[in-house]
Amino acid sequence: MKLFVRKNVKYILVMLALVIISVTVHLNLNIFNERFAMQLRMFPLFQKAHPILEANRSETKFTVLLWTPWYGSTKLATSGYFRPNECANEYVVISNKSLLHQADAVIFQYVDLRSMGLTDLPTTRNQSVPWILALQESPINLGTLKSNVVDGLFDFTWSMRSDSEIHPEFVEMFEKYEEPDRKWIYGSNFSYQFISNKTKIAAWVVSAGCSTSPSKRDALAAELATHGVPIDIYGRCGPLNCAQGESCFERLGQKYLFYMAFENSLCVDYITEKPSHGWFHNMVPVIYALGKKETFAPPNSYIDALEFETVEKLAAYLKFLDENPKEYFKYFEWRSVYNLTSSVHSSYHCQIFRKIKKVTETLRGTNSSLHYGRRNKYGKLSQWFFSFYNSALKMQCQNCLKPSEVNVTHLNQNKLNVFNRSSRCI
Numbered sequence: 001m002k003l004f005v006r007k008n009v010k011y012i013l014v015m016l017a018l019v020i021i022s023v024t025v026h027l028n029l030n031i032f033n034e035r036f037a038m039q040l041r042m043f044p045l046f047q048k049a050h051p052i053l054e055a056n057r058s059e060t061k062f063t064v065l066l067w068t069p070w071y072g073s074t075k076l077a078t079s080g081y082f083r084p085n086e087c088a089n090e091y092v093v094i095s096n097k098s099l100l101h102q103a104d105a106v107i108f109q110y111v112d113l114r115s116m117g118l119t120d121l122p123t124t125r126n127q128s129v130p131w132i133l134a135l136q137e138s139p140i141n142l143g144t145l146k147s148n149v150v151d152g153l154f155d156f157t158w159s160m161r162s163d164s165e166i167h168p169e170f171v172e173m174f175e176k177y178e179e180p181d182r183k184w185i186y187g188s189n190f191s192y193q194f195i196s197n198k199t200k201i202a203a204w205v206v207s208a209g210c211s212t213s214p215s216k217r218d219a220l221a222a223e224l225a226t227h228g229v230p231i232d233i234y235g236r237c238g239p240l241n242c243a244q245g246e247s248c249f250e251r252l253g254q255k256y257l258f259y260m261a262f263e264n265s266l267c268v269d270y271i272t273e274k275p276s277h278g279w280f281h282n283m284v285p286v287i288y289a290l291g292k293k294e295t296f297a298p299p300n301s302y303i304d305a306l307e308f309e310t311v312e313k314l315a316a317y318l319k320f321l322d323e324n325p326k327e328y329f330k331y332f333e334w335r336s337v338y339n340l341t342s343s344v345h346s347s348y349h350c351q352i353f354r355k356i357k358k359v360t361e362t363l364r365g366t367n368s369s370l371h372y373g374r375r376n377k378y379g380k381l382s383q384w385f386f387s388f389y390n391s392a393l394k395m396q397c398q399n400c401l402k403p404s405e406v407n408v409t410h411l412n413q414n415k416l417n418v419f420n421r422s423s424r425c426i
C-alpha cells in the first residue's frame, strides 16, 4: 500500500516493461517465439511510441552498452524502448561492441548469450564498469545456468527477483487523484451501466505453452470450468479469436467480468504484465502467480487464486461476484482514488537506467571493485537464481514449483509447498 499511495507521483507497472521490451524484437528463440509474437500484436501503439533516434554519444550522459542482442533483436539500442524520450538527456544506450571503452555499464541478455554459446564476451574488462546479466524469464523456463560461465562473472542482475539490484517494481501505474472520481463508487449511473454491460464471465488470452506451462495453468482453467466457471480462451491456445492489438483487450473489457492473469511458472517473485490487461481494460484480474501483488497493486484490485483453499472455492467466489454486482464493483472502487496512467514503457526504462546508474555508482564506491561479482551473491549466480532464502524455514530453498509439484485443485497448497516445505530446501 505504502508504495503506491505517494501523492501525485507517477508510478509504473514494471512488468509491462517486459512486454514493451519484447514488442520491438524479432524472435528467433524457440520457447519465447509465440509469446513475444503475441505481445507484439497486442501492443501496436507501444511500437510507435518512440521514433527511431540516432545514437549520439555523449561524454556527460550515462552510457549503457547492450553487448548481446535482446531476444534476437540487434536494433534495440537504436530504436524502441531502450531509447526513452523522457530521459534521453540522461542516458545513451549503444550496441556497438567496439565502443566498449565508452560504456559506463554493460548488459548481457542471458537468452542471447546462451544462443551464442556463452562464449561471446568482451576480452577486456574495466573494473569500474559493471557487467549486468539480464534474466527476464522464470528460472524454470530458462533452465540450468552454466555455472562455470556465469558464476562470478557478473556484478549485478536484472531479473524478476526482488533481490536483483535491477528488478521490476509494479509502480508508477497508479496515480492518485486530487479529487476522487465518484463514478467509480457503486451507485453511480456509470457503475450500473458498467456492470450491465458485462454479460460474460471470464476471458483469457493465451498463445504460448498452451498445455506445457510449468504452472499447469491450462489444468487450472479446466478445473474452473468443471466448477461452473467456463473460461473463454482467446489466442492460439483457444478456439476464440480476438482482434490484434490493444483493441482486443478493450473489447473483452466491455463484456467480461474477469481476466485470467495466469503465469506460466509458479516461482518466488515471478509475475509479469498480465494483470495490467485487467486493470487497463476494466476487468478484475484473477492472478495465478507467486509474485508479490500487494507491493504494487491497490487493495481490492485483483483476486489472488493462490489464496483459495480449493479451486472449487475460487469458482464459487467468482460466481458469487457475478451474482452480486455491489460486491463485484468493490474491485473497482480503488479507481475512484487512483488514475491509471498509460505512460508505462518509457518511464519504465528511465527507471531501469536510473537504477543501473545507481548500482554503478555503488560499485565504484566500493573502492576495490575488482571482481565484484566474485564477492557478492553472484559468485554462485547459477545457484542463486534457482533458490531463495526462506525466512520462515531459515534455509535456502528452491524457488520454483516443478509441474509435478503444482496442485491445481488445492490452490493455497502451492504457497505451502514453496514456503513451508523443508524437503524443497537445499
Ligand SMILES: *[C@@H]1O[C@H](CO)[C@@H](O)[C@H](O)[C@H]1NC(C)=O
Binding pocket: 053, 054, 055, 056
Ligand atoms: C544528435 O546530435 C545532432 C547534432 O548535434 C542533433 O541534431 C540530433 O538531434 C541529436 N540526436 C539526438 C537523438 O539527440
Ligand SMILES: *[C@@H]1O[C@H](CO)[C@@H](O)[C@H](O)[C@H]1NC(C)=O
Binding pocket: 096, 097, 098, 099
Ligand atoms: C562501431 O564503432 C566503430 C568505432 O567507432 C565504427 O568504426 C563502426 O563503424 C561502428 N559500427 C557500427 C555498426 O556502427
Ligand SMILES: *[C@@H]1O[C@H](CO)[C@@H](O)[C@H](O)[C@H]1NC(C)=O
Binding pocket: 101, 103, 104, 126, 127, 128, 129
Ligand atoms: C574505466 O572506466 C572509468 C569509468 O567510466 C573511466 O574513468 C576509466 O578511464 C576507464 N579506464 C580505462 C582503462 O578505460
Ligand SMILES: *[C@@H]1O[C@H](CO)[C@@H](O)[C@H](O)[C@H]1NC(C)=O
Binding pocket: 189
Ligand atoms: C443518472 O441518470 C438519471 C436518469 O437518466 C439522471 O436523471 C441523473 O441525473 C443521473 N445522475 C447522475 C449523477 O448523472
Ligand SMILES: *[C@@H]1O[C@H](CO)[C@@H](O)[C@H](O)[C@H]1NC(C)=O
Binding pocket: 190, 193, 194, 195, 197, 254
Ligand atoms: C456500455 O456499452 C455501451 C455499448 O457498447 C457503451 O457505449 C458504453 O460506453 C458502455 N458503458 C460502460 C460504462 O461500460
Ligand SMILES: *[C@@H]1O[C@H](CO)[C@@H](O)[C@H](O)[C@H]1NC(C)=O
Binding pocket: 177, 339, 340, 341, 342, 343
Ligand atoms: C488520468 O490519466 C490520464 C492518462 O495519463 C490523463 O490523460 C488524465 O488527464 C488523468 N486524469 C486525471 C483526472 O488526472
Ligand SMILES: *[C@@H]1O[C@H](CO)[C@@H](O)[C@H](O)[C@H]1NC(C)=O
Binding pocket: 367, 368
Ligand atoms: C581503497 O583501496 C585501497 C587499496 O586496497 C586502500 O589503500 C584504501 O584505503 C581504500 N580506500 C577506501 C576509501 O576504502
Ligand SMILES: *[C@@H]1O[C@H](CO)[C@@H](O)[C@H](O)[C@H]1NC(C)=O
Binding pocket: 406, 407, 408, 409, 410, 413
Ligand atoms: C493437492 O493437495 C491436496 C490437499 O493437500 C491433496 O489431498 C492432493 O493429493 C493434492 N493433489 C496433488 C495432485 O498433489
Ligand SMILES: *[C@@H]1O[C@H](CO)[C@@H](O)[C@H](O)[C@H]1NC(C)=O
Binding pocket: 392, 415, 416, 419, 420
Ligand atoms: C508457513 O508456516 C509458518 C509458520 O509455521 C506460518 O506462519 C505461515 O503462515 C505458513 N505459510 C503458509 C503459506 O501457509
